[in-house]
Amino acid sequence: MENDLSPQDKKDLDKFIKFFALKTVQVIVQARLGEKICTRSSSSPTGSDWFNLAIKDIPEVTHEAKKALAGQLPGIGRSMCVEISLKTSEDIKVSYTVYNRLSLLLKSLLAITRVTPAYKLSRKQGHDYVILYRIYFGEVQLAGLGEGFQTVRVGLVGTPTGTITLSCAYRTNLAFMSARQIERTMPIMGIIIDHFNVGHMHPCNYRAAGEEEGVPYPVLEDSQEVCTTSFSTSPPSQMVIPGKEGGVPQGPLQPCHGALAEHGRLPSCPPADATHRLSATPSGGSEDTETLSQSSEAKSSSPSEALETTFSRKVGAFVNKPSTQVTTTSLDLPFAAFATRNFDLEENDPMVRPPDSPTPDSPLHGSLNSEDSIDSGGQHQDDFVMVDFKPAFSKDDLLPMDLGTFYREFQNPPQLSSLSIDVSAQSMAEDLDSLPEKLAIYERNIDEFDAFVDTLQ
Amino acid sequence: MNCRSEVLEVSVEGRQVDEAILALLHTILLHRSTGKFHYKKEGTYSIGTVGTQDIDCDFIDFTFVRVSSEELDRAIRKAVGEFKEALSNSGSDGMGQISLEFYQKKKSRWPFSDECIPWEVWSIKVNVVNLANEQERQICREKVGEKLGEKVINIVEVINRHEYLPKMPTQSEVDNVFDTSLKDVQPYLYKITYQITDSLGTSVSTTVRRLIKDTLAL
Numbered sequence: 001m002e003n004d005l006s007p008q009d010k011k012d013l014d015k016f017i018k019f020f021a022l023k024t025v026q027v028i029v030q031a032r033l034g035e036k037i038c039t040r041s042s043s044s045p046t047g048s049d050w051f052n053l054a055i056k057d058i059p060e061v062t063h064e065a066k067k068a069l070a071g072q073l074p075g076i077g078r079s080m081c082v083e084i085s086l087k088t089s090e091d092i093k094v095s096y097t098v099y100n101r102l103s104l105l106l107k108s109l110l111a112i113t114r115v116t117p118a119y120k121l122s123r124k125q126g127h128d129y130v131i132l133y134r135i136y137f138g139e140v141q142l143a144g145l146g147e148g149f150q151t152v153r154v155g156l157v158g159t160p161t162g163t164i165t166l167s168c169a170y171r172t173n174l175a176f177m178s179a180r181q182i183e184r185t186m187p188i189m190g191i192i193i194d195h196f197n198v199g200h201m202h203p204c205n206y207r208a209a210g211e212e213e214g215v216p217y218p219v220l221e222d223s224q225e226v227c228t229t230s231f232s233t234s235p236p237s238q239m240v241i242p243g244k245e246g247g248v249p250q251g252p253l254q255p256c257h258g259a260l261a262e263h264g265r266l267p268s269c270p271p272a273d274a275t276h277r278l279s280a281t282p283s284g285g286s287e288d289t290e291t292l293s294q295s296s297e298a299k300s301s302s303p304s305e306a307l308e309t310t311f312s313r314k315v316g317a318f319v320n321k322p323s324t325q326v327t328t329t330s331l332d333l334p335f336a337a338f339a340t341r342n343f344d345l346e347e348n349d350p351m352v353r354p355p356d357s358p359t360p361d362s363p364l365h366g367s368l369n370s371e372d373s374i375d376s377g378g379q380h381q382d383d384f385v386m387v388d389f390k391p392a393f394s395k396d397d398l399l400p401m402d403l404g405t406f407y408r409e410f411q412n413p414p415q416l417s418s419l420s421i422d423v424s425a426q427s428m429a430e431d432l433d434s435l436p437e438k439l440a441i442y443e444r445n446i447d448e449f450d451a452f453v454d455t456l457q
Numbered sequence: 458m459n460c461r462s463e464v465l466e467v468s469v470e471g472r473q474v475d476e477a478i479l480a481l482l483h484t485i486l487l488h489r490s491t492g493k494f495h496y497k498k499e500g501t502y503s504i505g506t507v508g509t510q511d512i513d514c515d516f517i518d519f520t521f522v523r524v525s526s527e528e529l530d531r532a533i534r535k536a537v538g539e540f541k542e543a544l545s546n547s548g549s550d551g552m553g554q555i556s557l558e559f560y561q562k563k564k565s566r567w568p569f570s571d572e573c574i575p576w577e578v579w580s581i582k583v584n585v586v587n588l589a590n591e592q593e594r595q596i597c598r599e600k601v602g603e604k605l606g607e608k609v610i611n612i613v614e615v616i617n618r619h620e621y622l623p624k625m626p627t628q629s630e631v632d633n634v635f636d637t638s639l640k641d642v643q644p645y646l647y648k649i650t651y652q653i654t655d656s657l658g659t660s661v662s663t664t665v666r667r668l669i670k671d672t673l674a675l
Contacts, residue, residue, distance in 0.1 A: 115606035155617030
């Protein structure tokens with residue numbers, strides 16, 4: 001190679017190479033257009049017929065070639081390449097195939113989502129619990145599914161940029177039936193979508209908070225908060241409405257508490273759900289009232305069946321003297337039902353001696369009370385009514401001595417002596433009198449007390 | 458082409474036969490139906506939408522999803538009804554098999570009639586049990602529900618493994634691949650056949666008759 005090219009020669013050479021490159025590209029591309037090329041010979045050359053060849057310049061191709069050259073020339077170590085590739089119509093069909101496969105995957109998902117255990121639970125949601133969902137990206141969290149969870153692979157779809165895998169991991173251990181636990185077990189079913197198809201991924205604005213669907217839960221929540229101090233202490237019902245599991249108290253209701261009357265906006269639920277509510281909630285009072293008021297709206301058994309219970313209100317645990325039919329008129333105070341009462345003042349206490357009006361009105365009331373068979377102790381249980389009773393946090397009555405039996409046996413303990421006013425009034429006076437004596441004793445033994453405290457440290 | 462054949466077995470009580478088979482057949486058809494094709498010029502086509510419906514079973518603790526098409530549902534129910542009748546007429550044994558076969562038609566020249574080439578066959582073996590009391594029936598409700606759930610998972614896994622589906626046809630070929638007679642959905646061409654196992658264990662089958670018919674047709 002000549003090293004001592006004159007500048008003019010160098011310039012010419014570069015020009016030749018540049019146009020040679022452009023024409024080369026034209027020839028190659030035109031040869032692959034799929035048409036036969038024909039150009040004319042001309043005896044008088046025009047300016048653009050480089051290398052004495054009639055090669056047409058397709059403007060697009062020239063543009064591309066110039067772009068690729070970008071002002072440079074092919075040189076040593078810098079070859080210019082023209083790549084010819086085949087693009088099949090299969091490539092276009094890929095998007096149809098992927099689309100159809102994704103459609104199939106969605107159909108499979110439709111079928112699978114009705115099969116996992118969570119589906120049945122979600123169909124029955126209402127008052128005891130609701131099913132929540134949460135969407136998140138990133139690592140799949142399987143810890144909440146408990147032991148022995150199963151995984152189903154719904155399907156795979158290959159795409160040009162990655163594989164979409166859809167699988168479902170579901171809890172199989174549903175033995176717990178406590179409402180509290182169900183609240184906490186948020187996604188029972190996890191759907192995991194791992195895909196590497198960045199183009200289809202939405203920006204990661206995942207919602208971390210659980211969202212509620214279905215029944216408006218806050219109503220339930222509020223009433224639970226309000227009534228956590230009260231327990232359902234009524235004995236279990238012996239009556240079962242045919243066709244339903246457990247007895248569902250239906251029929252004429254007395255909305256009892258003034259406070260609870262606020263909770264009038266109740267989500268509706270079929271009668272079967274009422275039983276679930278009874279069983280799963282720890283709080284008795286308002287829950288059952290709500291349940292029952294709904295039951296009366298829902299389909300009820302035919303009136304000919306003597307199974308309607310008139311149910312009044314629940315009383316707090318260990319509250320003595322459960323009273324029965326109480327209308328709103330007799331109650332002045334909210335939560336008055338939960339206040340402790342005592343025997344001595346019962347004549348004056350309107351809650352203990354309810355007005356007679358509601359009781360005799362119910363034609364079925366008498367017949368129900370006659371069926372009152374489970375009574376612990378022969379206390380004043382005449383007006384006590386039966387409801388189906390499934391204590392909270394307990395499983396089915398499989399054991400002879402279980403929570404339900406315990407409740408029944410010990411539901412009416414005797415009044416604590418310190419709670420009865422007279423006695424306490426007396427003892428109060430006594431206490432006050434004896435205080436100085438006691439103080440004197442303690443002062444004398446002060447060393448003993450100090451020693452004791454020292455041992456604690 | 459290879460024809461894949463899948464067998465599903467269920468043991469059900471008499472009342473549950475219809476619903477169990479419907480659940481499985483509809484689950485399969487859900488995956489093997491598309492919307493109606495509307496061909497436009499230039500060989501392109503648009504596809505209609507398939508709606509779905511949740512169906513609760515009355516005698517089984519189970520819910521399945523089927524395409525929203527009354528016509529299709531009627532056709533399937535009719536076939537299942539025939540199967541159930543044959544099953545109850547057959548005798549005390551209560552065993553039978555109902556098959557859903559997807560096929561493609563291949564046009565043959567005269568005098569040969571069109572060939573039906575199956576590309577996927579699903580067989581559901583049914584065993585009918587008799588239960589003594591209500592408690593057993595209640596347990597059966599739940600157990601069969603669980604079993605059907607497992608079968609649905611099987612079906613989904615098999616379908617998502619399969620590679621073969623007939624190619625999307627051109628307008629002139631569409632009736633060789635799809636059943637275009639319904640007005641709202643378009644399943645692949647299918648046929649339902651059944652055979653009842655009599656007490657001797659031999660199958661008095663419609664399949665035999667069909668074989669003979671096919672042979673004669675060729």
